[in-house]
Amino acid sequence: MAGFEPPAGAAWQRLIPPDREELVCHNDVAPWNVVRAERGWVLIDWDCAAPASAVWDLAYAAQTTADLGVGRSVAESAARLRAFTDGYGLDDRQRAELPAALGRRTRAMHEFLSANAGTQPWSRIWAEDGPYWFATAEYLDEHVNAWRSALG
Structure with missing residues (x-):
């Protein structure tokens, strides 16, 4: 989506405000939005696609896909995060920003759910x-x- 220019006046369904707007992101990349099809793995549920930063989108994707959470040791979570980001191919700026974005993006989900309970x-x-x-x-x-340290 890096080269996509949304039309002027494009309307977006934003559930969670982005950290900044760089490109159009999915904003809900998670295992429950990936299905296997004849042509391979397909990302579904694009209703919240909107401008955000790649790091904001990746923070949610990493947290949900690598299953980073309290039920897992920090060492194992760090290894999973490293595998996820190595597979994605983060650049140096994204590697520097992602660690702090993980908690912020997860907290934004909590705040959204609380506000819409x-x-x-x-x-x-x-x-x-x-x-x-x-x-x-x-x-x-x-x-x-x-x-x-894991993303060093």
């Missing part, structure tokens, strides 16, 4: 997963130096 489907997700998002954001913020 009275509306479906968010109320169900808040009830089932609200504590998960908070604990995961805390975990990611607490170990930002481990993520920096």
Whole structure:
């Protein structure tokens, strides 16, 4: 999407505000939005595609896809984060920004769910997963130096 220029006046469905706008991002890259098709793996659920930064999008993708959270040791999470980012091919700037973005992006999800807890489907997700998002954001913020070392 780096070369895509959205038309003037394009309307976006933004659930979570981005950190900054660099390019059009999916904004919901997670295992539950990937399916296997004849042609290979396909990313679905593009309803929240909108301008954001690649790092903002990658922070959510890394947290969900590499399953970075309190149920996993910091060393294992760091190794998973490194494998994810090596597979993606982050540049030096993105590697420097991603560790701090992990907790911020996860906390943004928690805040979104909390603010929308009275509306479906968010109320169900808040009830089932609200504590998960908070604990995961805390975990990611607490170990930002481990993520920096892993991405060294």
